[in-house]
Amino acid sequence: MTSLFDTVLVANRGEIAVRVIRTLRELGIRSVAVFSDADADARHVHEADTAVRIGPPAASESYLRIDRLVEAAVRSGAQAIHPGYGFLAENAEFASVCASAGLVFIGPPASAISLMGDKIRAKETVKAAGVPVVPGSSGSGLTDAQLADSAREIGMPVLLKPSAGGGGKGMRLVRDSSLLGDEIAAARREARSSFGDDTLLVERWIDRPRHIEIQxxxxxxxxxVHLGERECSLQRRHQKVIEEAPSVLLDEATRAAMGEAAVQAARSCGYSGAGTVEFIVPGDDPSSYYFMEMNTRLQVEHPVTELITGIDLVEWQLRVAAGEQLPFAQADITLTGHAVEARICAEDPSRGFLPSGGTILALNEPQGSGVRTDSGLSVGTEVGSLYDPMLSKVIAYGPDRPTALRKLRAALAETVTLGVATNAGFLRRLLAHPDVVAGDLDTGLVERDAESLVDAGVPVEVYAAAGLLAQAGLERPAQGWTDPFSSASGWRLGGEPAWTAHHFKASGQEPVTVRVRAGEVSVDGSEALPARLSTSSDGTLTVEVGGLTHTLRHHGEWLGRDGDAWHLTAYDPVAATLTGSAHSGADALTAPMPGTVTVVKVAVGDHVDAGQSLLVVEAMKMEHVISAPHSGTVAELDVKAGATVAMDQVLAVVTPDEEADGE
Known part of the structure; x- marks a missing residue:
């Protein structure tokens, strides 16, 4: 058997770095982590055998610096570099430089990365190998006008896609041909920012498609060989949020045909290592599948394949890179059971899924009994806007799909990331959606029903916060010694603490009973859920219950007596500012999230129309357009392109037209 490496450098951060380090440890291979100044105390740094600083916080000066990564590998005695995913994982130059430095790049050859990284060449190559492709534009380097002409020739709606990169970055669905100019410009801007290459292609959009990928x-x-498929149709803004394996859509014949097409695509580019071939599939005709692209790296969702095949993909990346031969043939691959994964991201569904941030104050990540969490978090982790918003992944496995879904919902309810708002609660509700339960999926489902999956009215978290506050008031110790038998904490000798009931009445709502005991709440008879509360000096409360973080700002006293019940006197969920137009009649446009102003389209004195885009703010690789709330004149403009802004910072002021004032 070929000898494995002694030392491997992991050229990444966060949960994927921790995940790769875990397999390195199991194989007895010394791991080397790299870190920017922002990650000096990160979990992946502590879990590696050694760590090397590679630069300041900005990714362009650290995780994207090929020279510094290679220098760190050489200096630490590494024989190979694992790129993870994102950053430089699909960068052909990185693979070539590693080879020139005598380092093994744990991934495919640079030639395969280059070929499949160019979506235009990739489509032409696999088409020649007999793999069906989506109808679209041909040729690279198309101008804006040529792209628009191709889109009109194909017929609306169309999908604009960057030729480089992946992960949905820069992709734009265009249904109205009059918007092609603006959408092409936006897609180029995001592609250039994400991948350093603004080359675009255009493809026919298939309504209600399913996204199926083959490992x-x-x-x-x-x-x-192929290791079966993953269903990745649950997406928001072209980003996957829930993935599962296998797909309920495919029968054995279709699975075998798509698997063989994926194998041919891999052969056509001289591939080696782990890779993924992505297909778009009409939901009403699974046999009509089309190649979309090939990801020449490990996928975020690789754990679901590992759980149903029993194959550690990171281990086989390492073994293949070391020269080993696969010991199994296609006939040896079996798919057993079902696995589902949920991506936990630093975003706030109640604020239109805008990126969030903060310090992890308390953390609970479920493991065991068919549940796995891949995470880069630890208590004290600072989550900012510099890197991708994905924090962790929760994966559940069961003998069948209903069991896996049930386990994942339960695991998300136990997931706690106090201090940073996440989408965990949203995902838990999504998994209970009737169409998801039935397996009737398509890539537009989440966008269509997102509003119904976000809490409305008085959230459970508000009642949980009120109950925890009331309980804290009862338990507050007096000066000196306190008789435990007179404590209102629910303490019992030799037993579990008893529940303490608190009754609340919010304006316009029916009375609610909240039962509280150490670390748990139950609202109106619901199942007991883990709950934690923290307060800050400015009067802001952060509560996490059932996997959902909620931030609340209160004015004066929260709780006032109303007969036998506490009355919620002044709770105020922190205001959401999605765009300037989210507050019609408001003159000031504020930043919806901490980030960087990338585009300024107006100047002081300009007249603007209602809904006109004025600025673009970017954070965590996501663009957000700031639009005029009404027709008027730009009276103030407080930022310029490149400026770093804080959440709710005033960016501009638009004074309404007199006519608008009189309406």
Whole structure:
């Protein structure tokens, strides 16, 4: 058997770095982490055998610096570099430089990365190999006018896609041909920001499609197998949020045909290592599948494939890179049970899924009994806007799909990231959506029903916060010694603490009973859920219950007596500012999230129309357009392109037209 490496450098951060380090440890391979100044105390740094600083916080000066990564590998005695995903994982130059430095790049050859990284060349290559492709534009380097002409020729709606990169960055669905100019410009801008390449292509949009991808594994001896498919149709803004394996859509014949197409796609580019071939599939005709792209790296959702096949993909990336031959053939691959994964991201569904941030004050990440959490978090982790918003992944496995879904919902309810708002609660509700439960999925489902999946009215978190506050008031110790038998904490000798009931009445709502005991709440007879509360000096409360973080600002006293019940006197969920137009009649436009102003389209004195885009703010690789709330004149403009802004910072002021004032 070929000898494995002694030392491997992991050229990444966060949960994927921790995940790769775990397999390195199991194989007895010394791990080297790298970190920017922002990650000096990060979990992946502590879990590695050694760590090397590679630069300041900005990714462009650290995780994207090929020279510094290679220098760190050489200096630490590493023989190989694992790129993870994101950053430089699909960068052909990185793979080439590693080879020139005598380092093994744990991934495919640079030639395969280059070929499949160019979506235009990739489509032409796999088409020649007999793989069906989506109808679209041909040729690279198309101008804006040529892209628009191709879109009109194909017929609306169309999808604009960057030729480089992946992960949904820069993708734009265009249904109205009159918007092509603005959408092409926005797609180029985001592609340039994310991948350093603004080349675009255009493809026919398939309504209500399903996104099915095939995991392939190839060695350097000509052996290629596929490990079944993953269903990735639950997406928001072209970003996957829930993935599962296998897909309920495919029968055995279709699975075999798509698997063989994926194998041929891998062979067509001389692939080796772990890779994924992505297909778009009409939901009403699974046999009509089309190649979209090939991701020449490990996928975020690789754990669901690992759980149903029993194959550690990171281990086989390492073994293939070391020259080993695959010991199994296609007939040896079996799919057993069902696995589902949820991506936990630093975003606030109640604020239109805008990126969030803060310090992790308390953390609970479920593991065991068919549940796995891949995470880069620890208590004290600072979550900012510099890097991707994905914090962790919760994965559940069961003998069948209903069991896996049930386990994942339960695991999300136990997930706590106090201090940073996440989408965990939203995902838990999504998993209970009737169409999700039935397996009737398509890539537009989340966008269509997102509003119904976000809490309305008085959130459970508000009642939980009130109950925890009331309980804290009862338990507040007096000066000196306190008789435990007179404590209102629910303490009992030799037993579990008893529940303490608190009754609340919010304006316009029916009375609610909240039962509280150490670390748990139950609202109106609901199942007991883990709950934690923290307060800050400015009167802001952060509560996490059932996997959902909620931030509340209160004015004066929260709780006042109303007969036998506490009355919620003054709770105020922190205001959401999605765009300037979210507050019609408001003159000031504020930043919806901490980030960087990338585009300023107006100047002081300009007249603007209602809904006109004025600025673009970017954070965590996501663009947010700030639009005029009404027709008027730009009276103030407080930022310029490149400026870093804080959440709710005033960016501009638009004074309404006199006519608008009189309406």
């Amino acid at each position: 392939v594994l190839a060695d350097g001896h000509g052996n290629v």
